[in-house]
Amino acid sequence: MAIDMQLDRHILRRTDSSDEEIVVNFGPQHPSTHGVINFVTQTNGEVIRRSVPDVGYLHRGLEKIGEMVPYPGYMPFTDRIDYLAAMFANEGYALAIERLLGVEAPPRAKYIRAIAGELCRISNHFISVGTMAQDIGAATPLTHALRERESVNDLLEELCGARLTFNFHRIGGVAFDLPTGWGDKVLRFLDHLDSYIQEWDRLITFNEIFVKRLANVGIITREKAIDYGLAGPNLRGSGVNWDIRRDMPYGAYPDLDFNIPVGAGRFGTLGDCWDRYFVRVQEIVESSKIVRQALAKLPEGDIQAKVARKLKPEAGEAVGRVESARGEMLYYVVSDGSEKAYRLRVRTGSFMAMAIIEELSHGIMVADLIAIIASLDVVAPEVDR
Amino acid sequence: MRITLGLDSTSLTRRYPRLAILVTLFMAFALPLGLYIAALAIFPLNTPERLDAMARQWFGVELANSPYRYPVYALFLLLVAFIAVNYAAVFGGASTWVERRVAGRMQSRIGPNRTGAAGFLAWVADAVKMVLKEDTIPASADDLLFRAAPYFSMVGLLLPFVVLPFGEATVVTDMNVGVFYVAATSAFVVVGILVSGWASNSKWALFGGIRGAAQVLSYEIPAGIALMVPVLMAGTLSMQGIVRAQGGWPWEWFVMRNPAAFVAFFIAVTSSLAEGNRTPFDLPEAESELVAGYHAEYSGFRLAIFLMVEWANMWIMAGLAVTLFLGGWQVPGITEETYKSALGSGLVPSPLWFVWQLLSMFIFVVKTWALVFVFIWLRWTLPRVRVDQLMTLCWKYLVPGAFLCFIVTLLWQLVVPPVGMTITGIAFTVFALLLLVKFLVDMRRNIDKVKGDRVDLSNW
Numbered sequence: 001m002a003i004d005m006q007l008d009r010h011i012l013r014r015t016d017s018s019d020e021e022i023v024v025n026f027g028p029q030h031p032s033t034h035g036v037i038n039f040v041t042q043t044n045g046e047v048i049r050r051s052v053p054d055v056g057y058l059h060r061g062l063e064k065i066g067e068m069v070p071y072p073g074y075m076p077f078t079d080r081i082d083y084l085a086a087m088f089a090n091e092g093y094a095l096a097i098e099r100l101l102g103v104e105a106p107p108r109a110k111y112i113r114a115i116a117g118e119l120c121r122i123s124n125h126f127i128s129v130g131t132m133a134q135d136i137g138a139a140t141p142l143t144h145a146l147r148e149r150e151s152v153n154d155l156l157e158e159l160c161g162a163r164l165t166f167n168f169h170r171i172g173g174v175a176f177d178l179p180t181g182w183g184d185k186v187l188r189f190l191d192h193l194d195s196y197i198q199e200w201d202r203l204i205t206f207n208e209i210f211v212k213r214l215a216n217v218g219i220i221t222r223e224k225a226i227d228y229g230l231a232g233p234n235l236r237g238s239g240v241n242w243d244i245r246r247d248m249p250y251g252a253y254p255d256l257d258f259n260i261p262v263g264a265g266r267f268g269t270l271g272d273c274w275d276r277y278f279v280r281v282q283e284i285v286e287s288s289k290i291v292r293q294a295l296a297k298l299p300e301g302d303i304q305a306k307v308a309r310k311l312k313p314e315a316g317e318a319v320g321r322v323e324s325a326r327g328e329m330l331y332y333v334v335s336d337g338s339e340k341a342y343r344l345r346v347r348t349g350s351f352m353a354m355a356i357i358e359e360l361s362h363g364i365m366v367a368d369l370i371a372i373i374a375s376l377d378v379v380a381p382e383v384d385r
Numbered sequence: 386m387r388i389t390l391g392l393d394s395t396s397l398t399r400r401y402p403r404l405a406i407l408v409t410l411f412m413a414f415a416l417p418l419g420l421y422i423a424a425l426a427i428f429p430l431n432t433p434e435r436l437d438a439m440a441r442q443w444f445g446v447e448l449a450n451s452p453y454r455y456p457v458y459a460l461f462l463l464l465v466a467f468i469a470v471n472y473a474a475v476f477g478g479a480s481t482w483v484e485r486r487v488a489g490r491m492q493s494r495i496g497p498n499r500t501g502a503a504g505f506l507a508w509v510a511d512a513v514k515m516v517l518k519e520d521t522i523p524a525s526a527d528d529l530l531f532r533a534a535p536y537f538s539m540v541g542l543l544l545p546f547v548v549l550p551f552g553e554a555t556v557v558t559d560m561n562v563g564v565f566y567v568a569a570t571s572a573f574v575v576v577g578i579l580v581s582g583w584a585s586n587s588k589w590a591l592f593g594g595i596r597g598a599a600q601v602l603s604y605e606i607p608a609g610i611a612l613m614v615p616v617l618m619a620g621t622l623s624m625q626g627i628v629r630a631q632g633g634w635p636w637e638w639f640v641m642r643n644p645a646a647f648v649a650f651f652i653a654v655t656s657s658l659a660e661g662n663r664t665p666f667d668l669p670e671a672e673s674e675l676v677a678g679y680h681a682e683y684s685g686f687r688l689a690i691f692l693m694v695e696w697a698n699m700w701i702m703a704g705l706a707v708t709l710f711l712g713g714w715q716v717p718g719i720t721e722e723t724y725k726s727a728l729g730s731g732l733v734p735s736p737l738w739f740v741w742q743l744l745s746m747f748i749f750v751v752k753t754w755a756l757v758f759v760f761i762w763l764r765w766t767l768p769r770v771r772v773d774q775l776m777t778l779c780w781k782y783l784v785p786g787a788f789l790c791f792i793v794t795l796l797w798q799l800v801v802p803p804v805g806m807t808i809t810g811i812a813f814t815v816f817a818l819l820l821l822v823k824f825l826v827d828m829r830r831n832i833d834k835v836k837g838d839r840v841d842l843s844n845w
Contacts, residue, residue, distance in 0.1 A: 022588060024588045024589075030676060031672055031673055031676060032673040032674065045595070046592075046596075046772050046773075133768065134673060135673040136673075136768040136769060137664060137665065137667070137671060137673060137767075137768045137769025138766070138767060138768035138769075139488070139492070139765060140488075140491055140492050140765050140766060143492035143493065143494060144492065144493065147493050195834070199831075199834070203766075204768070207767070207768060209665055209767055209768045209769070209770055209774075210768045212770075212774060213768060213769075213770070213771055213774075365771055365772060365773065366592070366674055366675075366772075367671070367674050367769075367771045367772065368771070370673055370674050
């Protein structure tokens with residue numbers, strides 16, 4: 001409450017407000033803020049003068065927890081950083097600690113990580129594009145997206161026993177090998193998915209109203225996207241061809257062949273909401289390709305490298321960065337030689353995306369703010385950690 | 386205190402499954418049918434002169450000069466109003482069930498299927514639940530206006546029922562300014578929206594209220610001009626007159642007889658979607674933007690009224706379009722003389738007359754439901770437009786388009802002889818049939834693409 005009022009005063013002092021303008025708290029309980037985020041918004045009727053994101057409602061001190069628990073014990077906590085794409089949060093942390101220890105996961109584990117990760121990306125992107133459609137006012141695409149996501153969740157549940165917070169990765173490998181016959185189930189799902197995406201595009205992607213609502217809205221130029229440190233689909237939507245999986249390879253990705261979809265300004269200007277949305281739709285198709293390849297090339301062998309039961313890495317620091325569904329996810333770990341981290345820092349895509357909202361919010365309509373928030377695919381726990 | 390109503394699946398209906406089916410059948414068929422028959426029996430008697438005649442013939446009472454004449458007539462009118470209001474409420478409720486089932490089907494889920502057979506009684510349960518809820522009034526709201534707002538909307542919903550013809554003889558009153566009356570009174574809904582938005586003292590509600598006002602007032606204009614097209618073609622503002630000027634066959638409908646009317650029909654339907662706040666024009670209550678819009682602060686019975694108005698309005702929207710453009714209650718092959726000869730000269734018409742009347746009502750109800758289904762499909766398919774796009778559509782496209790239709794219709798009526806209109810009618814009917822065939826073929830192809838339509842009746 002106190003922070004809201006501070007922000008209110010902060011806004012009102014900085015602008016010469018007239019009686020026409022009102023300050024609206026878009027959130028923290030609002031159907032379209034994708035979690036508990038508050039957008040303190042100053043509007044003149046339908047036109048927004050500025051909107052300032054007020055984050056921190058979901059702050060759970062996850063980085064501090066990382067300094068309080070032993071290295072392997074932190075893995076379940078990483079799930080909670082981004083519960084819609086928990087595989088990547090797991091994987092980034094595992095990578096960082098592996099580099100700290102100087103161990104490497106066996107090839108089979110790397111491939112399983114890639115398969116699980118890309119399935120998780122499909123699941124996450126379905127939520128993202130589905131809620132995008134929901135925020136634009138179409139109710140049906142979201143339920144279709146959730147139906148497809150359920151199939152992915154079923155597959156991942158068979159793999160690791162959980163549907164949302166997977167806790168699947170281990171330092172130096174993964175927790176479980178693939179169940180018998182699981183690969184065929186995945187392939188059957190992917191066959192369905194590839195034809196379903198065409199139906200999805202007919203239903204919503206190229207819908208006239210949908211395109212009109214998103215094209216030329218919330219334009220982020222190439223330079224601005226780099227300046228604000230955007231990551232992942234938000235960055236690629238602005239036409240920057242940058243993907244950690246290809247440009248700073250890790251895991252099994254160097255062996256796999258896939259395209260990096262980037263925005264092209266197809267219906268409006270490069271870097272508008274529709275570009276960011278369409279990058280995600282295309283990434284679903286690419287992820288499906290990656291999973292097929294990884295299943296075909298899956299090597300035999302162990303799924304877990306030899307790692308001591310009690311981890312005591314030498315003093316030093318390491319960085320693990322993965323291409324999460326919401327962009328680059330970076331774990332920076334400093335060790336002081338004990339069995340707990342001295343410092344753990346997490347960098348996430350959503351937090352970077354929050355910063356640009358204020359800049360984009362000048363002079364847009366109320367409905368555009370919703371479109372921009374949805375197109376940046378902001379997830380509250382990833383913002384606050 | 387726990388209130389057991391016997392309507393929830395855990396108690397009475399579970400113990401007596403047949404009771405559930407019986408209650409459902411009653412609510413789904415007997416209740417609306419009863420209302421139709423009551424309307425058919427009572428609406429034609431709806432003038433003081435007819436009442437006088439009835440009193441004289443059946444009760445031997447001379448009412449004409451009695452001081453009780455107008456009190457009796459007023460009581461009679463109350464009965465008429467009771468039927469009309471109940472019809473609106475029953476349609477509003479039942480259409481929520483239809484909408485939820487259709488939406489469930491479109492979204493690959495089930496929809497309500499617990500209360501009553503096929504979940505039909507869900508709307509009754511919803512209504513009962515809402516009536517039992519506390520009627521909360523925010524501390525800082527404008528108390529009087531906040532309480533009054535739902536009734537403004539309800540008045541706006543119910544007044545058009547006065548002139549909406551359900552059948553050849555089934556209309557409360559056939560005003561000679563019927564179309565004008567509908568256009569004027571249906572705008573009352575926006576008073577409720579605006580007042581509720583203002584009185585709630587909530588920013589979201591205010592947004593919704595102002596959006597609603599801007600939207601409905603803007604779309605009154607293209608709607609009004611588009612409604613003038615059938616008026617020009619019929620030469621009367623009376624709703625019954627407009628229906629009588631059309632015929633039962635599709636090529637005798639106004640929408641087919643004139644290219645401008647074809648366009649005007651779509652303009653009128655689009656505008657009425659916007660006036661009824663249906664997707665893609667549901668901005669006043671845009672859930673993802675304004676939480677719930679103008680009724681964000683409402684609860685209990687007052688919310689129930691707002692929701693009833695929203696759904697029952699579909700009947701007005703669809704019924705108006707059917708009456709003005711799609712031939713209304715006209716039965717193919719039955720002319721005005723058929724009704725007249727079946728009516729006879731006595732106070733009670735022959736049984737055949739009732740058959741024709743019921744048939745005409747049936748035709749009207751079928752057409753209107755078909756249009757209601759289209760509204761439902763649109764709602765669950767399309768995204769929402771933005772405020773400025775909404776205004777652009779109205780002022781830049783629909784208003785000039787409606788004007789153009791108006792002028793073309795004027796010239797058309799002057800220049801084209803009736804034979805030309807019949808030829809146009811047949812041509813447009815063929816065109817519409819081709820569109821229908823294309824629709825069915827496309828639907829078939831899309832269903833084949835996803836390897837067949839799967840209907841699961843096990844949990845219907």
